[in-house]
Amino acid sequence: MARECPAETEIYSGRQRSAAAAKCAFSRPRKTLRSFPALKLPLCLLLAALLLAPGLAKAHFLPPRSENIEAQKRAEERGIPVPTELEVFDRPNDDGSSVLLSFEVPTADEDTAVMAQASVDKVWQDCAEKPVLLSELPRHIDEPRYYSGEELSPEHAQQYSLTVDSVMLPGEDGALALQPLETGRTYSFRLMLYKNGGDPAAGRIAFLAGDAAPLEQWFNTAFLNQVLMALVFTMIMMGAIFAARQNPNLFIRRIAGLEAVDEAIGRATEMGRPVMQVNGLDPLTSASTVAAVNILGRIARRIASYDSTLMVPCVDPVVMTVSQETVKQAYAEAGRPDAYRSDSVFFVTDQQFSYVASVCGFMMRDRPAAIVYLGAFYAESLLLAETGAGTGAIQIAGTDSQHQLPFFVVSCDYTLIGEELYAASAYLSREPMLLGSLKGLDIAKAIVMLLILLGTIMATAGQDILTRWFTPL
Amino acid sequence: MVFLKRQFPVILAFVFGMLLWLQYYVPSKASNSMLESFSSSWLITLAGCALILGVFSAVFHHVEKVKARRAGFGYSLITLVCFGITFTCGFILPLIGRIAPGSGIEPIPTQPDTPFDWIFNNVQVPLDSTVFSLLAFFVASAAFRAFRARSMEATVLLLAACIMMLGRVAFGEMIGTQTLNLSDAAEWILNNPSTGAQRGILFGIYLSQVALALRIIFGIEKTYLGGGS
Numbered sequence: 001m002a003r004e005c006p007a008e009t010e011i012y013s014g015r016q017r018s019a020a021a022a023k024c025a026f027s028r029p030r031k032t033l034r035s036f037p038a039l040k041l042p043l044c045l046l047l048a049a050l051l052l053a054p055g056l057a058k059a060h061f062l063p064p065r066s067e068n069i070e071a072q073k074r075a076e077e078r079g080i081p082v083p084t085e086l087e088v089f090d091r092p093n094d095d096g097s098s099v100l101l102s103f104e105v106p107t108a109d110e111d112t113a114v115m116a117q118a119s120v121d122k123v124w125q126d127c128a129e130k131p132v133l134l135s136e137l138p139r140h141i142d143e144p145r146y147y148s149g150e151e152l153s154p155e156h157a158q159q160y161s162l163t164v165d166s167v168m169l170p171g172e173d174g175a176l177a178l179q180p181l182e183t184g185r186t187y188s189f190r191l192m193l194y195k196n197g198g199d200p201a202a203g204r205i206a207f208l209a210g211d212a213a214p215l216e217q218w219f220n221t222a223f224l225n226q227v228l229m230a231l232v233f234t235m236i237m238m239g240a241i242f243a244a245r246q247n248p249n250l251f252i253r254r255i256a257g258l259e260a261v262d263e264a265i266g267r268a269t270e271m272g273r274p275v276m277q278v279n280g281l282d283p284l285t286s287a288s289t290v291a292a293v294n295i296l297g298r299i300a301r302r303i304a305s306y307d308s309t310l311m312v313p314c315v316d317p318v319v320m321t322v323s324q325e326t327v328k329q330a331y332a333e334a335g336r337p338d339a340y341r342s343d344s345v346f347f348v349t350d351q352q353f354s355y356v357a358s359v360c361g362f363m364m365r366d367r368p369a370a371i372v373y374l375g376a377f378y379a380e381s382l383l384l385a386e387t388g389a390g391t392g393a394i395q396i397a398g399t400d401s402q403h404q405l406p407f408f409v410v411s412c413d414y415t416l417i418g419e420e421l422y423a424a425s426a427y428l429s430r431e432p433m434l435l436g437s438l439k440g441l442d443i444a445k446a447i448v449m450l451l452i453l454l455g456t457i458m459a460t461a462g463q464d465i466l467t468r469w470f471t472p473l
Numbered sequence: 474m475v476f477l478k479r480q481f482p483v484i485l486a487f488v489f490g491m492l493l494w495l496q497y498y499v500p501s502k503a504s505n506s507m508l509e510s511f512s513s514s515w516l517i518t519l520a521g522c523a524l525i526l527g528v529f530s531a532v533f534h535h536v537e538k539v540k541a542r543r544a545g546f547g548y549s550l551i552t553l554v555c556f557g558i559t560f561t562c563g564f565i566l567p568l569i570g571r572i573a574p575g576s577g578i579e580p581i582p583t584q585p586d587t588p589f590d591w592i593f594n595n596v597q598v599p600l601d602s603t604v605f606s607l608l609a610f611f612v613a614s615a616a617f618r619a620f621r622a623r624s625m626e627a628t629v630l631l632l633a634a635c636i637m638m639l640g641r642v643a644f645g646e647m648i649g650t651q652t653l654n655l656s657d658a659a660e661w662i663l664n665n666p667s668t669g670a671q672r673g674i675l676f677g678i679y680l681s682q683v684a685l686a687l688r689i690i691f692g693i694e695k696t697y698l699g700g701g702s
Contacts, residue, residue, distance in 0.1 A: 093500050094500050095500050095501050095502045095504075095505055096501070096502065097502075183502070216500075216501050216502060217500050217501065218499055218500075218501050219498060219499060219500075220498050220499070220500045223497070223498050226498075227498055230494075230683070233680075233683060233687075234687055237684060237687050238691075241693065283520075285516070287682040287685055287686070290685065290689070290697065291685060293696075293697050294694060294696040294697055295696075297696035297697065298696060314527075316523075316527075317520070317523035317524045317525075317526055317527025317528075317530075318519060318520055318523040320523070320526070320527055320530060321523050321526055321527075322697065325698075326696070326697060326698070329698060343530075343533065343534050343537055346530045346531065346533075346534040347526075347527035347528070347530040347531045347534075348531060349531070350524075350527075351597070351601065352601070353600070353601040353604035353605055354597075354600070354601065354604075356604055357600070357604050361545065361548060365544050365545040366544070379605065379608060382608060382611045382612060382615060383604070383607060383608055383611055385615075386611040386614060386615055400678045400682075402671050402674050402675065402678075405674075407615065409619075410615045410616075410618060410619040411615055411618075417674060418674040418675075418677045418678045418681070419674075419677035419678055419680070419681040421681075422678075422681035422682065422684065422685050423681065425694065425696055426694075429696070433693050434688065434693060434694065437684055437687070437688050437693060438684075440684070441680055441681060441684045444680055444684075445676070445677065445680055448676060448680065
């Protein structure tokens with residue numbers, strides 16, 4: 001099938017400009033990368049990805065059809081709008097469950113409705129229970145998960161996109177019911193146009209769209225840029241980690257909140273009071289909770305060696321179970337397995353404000369000398385932090401919930417902002433491989449910042465090639 | 474034993490981490506059903522089992538506190554009594570109803586007039602609202618502490634806060650000219666410096682999350698197994 005890519009000329013010219021700009025952007029840091037030879041390969045890959053990705057995109061659309069002349073005449077006689085650019089094709093990047101009808105209706109009004117029909121055993125069957133208003137249909141550009149940007153010319157992007165994933169077929173009882181399209185089977189499709197909001201009595205006209213089969217895809221090409229970026233990022237990280245193994249004396253900037261952990265545990269030990277850690281409200285599927293449990297392991301190890309006491313009230317039973325194992329193992333590795341108390345990590349409740357009431361009660365009664373809030377927090381952040389501040393405890397908070405950050409900054413002595421939460425485990429351990437991953441992260445961040453700067457300049461100059469590269473292809 | 478405790482979890486993390494990462498890029502039916510089985514079957518089964526552990530942990534914690542007569546053990550006693558009543562209303566009574574002769578096998582009732590729902594609607598919900606409403610007072614006390622102009626930065630914070638507070642109420646629109654009033658200034662602060670700063674933080678967070686995922690998938694970060702080294 002003939003396919004065209006109208007923006008091809010623009011893409012090639014953009015590619016050349018992108019190459020020149022990228023070369024310019026990366027020429028300066030090359031000198032500083034001499035100490036990280038492993039990073040040269042991922043950076044070259046990133047450059048290649050930037051250059052090649054726009055050209056890898058494919059157009060999905062057939063040229064406009066010139067059929068349905070009879071139907072067009074009848075529609076004009078009966079005052080029913082006529083579709084143009086009508087075509088049907090397998091929906092790209094899906095699981096083989098649907099096809100798409102793509103069309104434009106220049107003369108449509110607000111009461112124009114549409115419905116697809118499929119031919120099954122040479123009988124036309126409805127593909128929906130009732131027609132849908134044209135105003136409620138998405139356009140191609142509204143579905144970036146499947147395609148957008150490079151794959152669509154501006155004309156195609158604005159066309160209507162009618163997804164067809166089922167057809168009316170007789171069931172076991174003989175009654176017609178919607179049943180999914182068979183993957184791989186070729187159907188003929190036509191588009192029914194209605195006026196008066198889809199009232200069949202007001203008349204309807206069918207326009208032949210063509211044949212198509214729903215096909216299963218094994219790779220989402222709209223995510224190609226994400227795969228390439230993920231691979232490049234992984235290689236940068238690995239390169240930095242291997243570089244750190246060869247040169248373990250890496251400089252990591254001082255993070256006051258993490259420097260204060262030792263001070264807080266020492267203070268708790270001197271005062272004979274416990275250290276409390278709150279792991280946030282999210283379950284273990286949240287990255288911030290994983291980071292919090294990682295840090296809990298480091299803190300528990302120090303608490304075990306200082307012979308202090310730990311309290312970890314949990315809101316999620318899975319987090320509780322993992323935290324218990326982490327703390328238990330940390331005590332064992334610190335050489336104090338006997339000091340581990342099984343009730344130091346305990347479940348409170350999974351209700352947000354019941355949890356707050358309970359933890360605030362623990363704070364007021366047990367008076368922990370240090371309170372550490374790590375993970376994801378919501379409306380309970382200020383309730384907890386203010387109560388903790390009222391008890392006079394040293395408070396250290398770390399969260400990626402950016403709306404709660406101001407509350408922690410106000411109420412706590414130290415706050416780890418965003419990424420510092422994820423760096424904490426590496427910072428506290430000082431293990432070269434973990435510190436290397438922080439270096440890799442910094443390099444990746446620098447590259448992203450450069451790309452943002454470059455993209456801003458290019459977009460200001462009217463070139464959106466870099467901008468489009470960071471949207472689904 | 475060391476293999477099961479240290480190496481096997483790392484292998485599992487690598488296999489499942491890579492599998493779910495690749496799944497994101499594969500739109501096929503097999504890929505989607507695998508994700509569904511992870512999220513709807515495995516996770517729910519794990520969470521259900523862990524919830525039983527959680528309940529035992531909470532009860533054990535409070536029982537220990539009462540037995541040891543530790544500070545505030547009275548609250549633990551109340552917690553245990555309330556737990557007993559709610560457990561009876563929510564689990565025992567429906568179970569008796571289900572196995573009672575002639576009652577037939579019925580699903581666990583969820584009508585609003587069951588004792589369990591009465592407890593939830595008339596005890597749990599008002600208590601939740603009460604705790605949430607305390608937030609207003611804590612915001613005031615925190616704002617009082619934060620908005621003292623002790624330094625240049627604190628003064629800027631104070632000014633921004635004043636503009637925001639006045640700009641978000643109807644009175645703010647009356648202060649200033651028709652073309653530029655406090656409401657517009659508040660909107661500008663939200664849309665420009667605040668959004669810019671938040672995006673900066675978000676970039677760091679997202680990249681760090683990817684880095685954390687890589688550290689765990691490749692077995693570089695093993696602290697969640699305890700200790701670390």
